[in-house]
Amino acid sequence: MTESAPALPAAVLWDMDGTIVDTxxxxxxxxxxxxxxxxxxxxxxxxxxxxxxxxxxxxxxxxxxxxxxxxxxxxxxxxxxxxxxxxxHVPWRPGALELLTALHERGVPQALVTMSIGRMARHVAGFVPADVFATVVSADVVTQSKPHPEAYLTAAQTLGVDIAHTVAIEDSVTGVTSAVASGAAVIGVQHLLNLDDSGADRVWNTLEGVTPDDLATVLAEVRSDAGQSA
CATH class of the missing domain: 1.10.150.240 (Putative phosphatase; domain 2)
Incomplete structure (x- = not known):
């Protein structure tokens, strides 16, 4: 009997600077x-x-x-x-725009979770061809910045999803710490900082070639590992 493919994340929560754009x-x-x-x-x-x-x-x-x-x-x-x-010049990070678009086409809700201010977050979002972000959580709508988990928890609450069923994508130790503390499955994408000891569930060198199904697999593996260690 063929096993069914892992379910797509309930939402994908994106950091912005260094993750989507190399600002x-x-x-x-x-x-x-x-x-x-x-x-x-x-x-x-x-x-x-x-x-x-x-x-x-x-x-x-x-x-x-x-x-x-x-x-x-x-x-x-x-x-x-x-x-x-x-x-x-919009300095897209490799694979980010393609993954944003693919997730949108698959109907996966996405949030922008950034410590930039709202007008800048919306400025960057405006360059994405499709309206991919269901919500934007920026520095001016939270009381505690990353590495506190408030921003990620706020994004999940706004989207109406269980944070444990989401995937967060980050490029910094501060951001990874925030996402891990929130309870999301966390993918760290290496950029300026080494993330090997950051606490991310997975550390990748790039998002190039990554698909929504790859994120589904990571989420399923992380939740399986968490269940076994509980």
């Missing part, structure tokens, strides 16, 4: 320009510590480097500069 260089450029405009020197090491972090933390670090602006103004300015760069 980290854009953020780093915007940060460097802002710090230097105040006579400071921004470093690559400092920029790397902010990968996956909430913009509130980024603003505090900018202030420590001499930027004499209120945190909210820093967040808005950095976001605007990154959006301008995205408008000139």
């Amino acid at each position: 980290e260089p854009y953020w780093m450029r915007a940060q460097e320009e802002l710090v230097e405009s105040y006579g400071g020197t921004w470093t690559h090491e400092a920029a790397m510590t902010l990968v996956g972090s909430g913009l509130d933390r980024s603003a505090r670090i900018m202030q420590e480097f001499g930027v004499e602006m209120p945190a909210d103004e820093i967040i808005q300015l950095l976001s605007t500069k990154v959006m301008e760069q995205i408008s000139e």
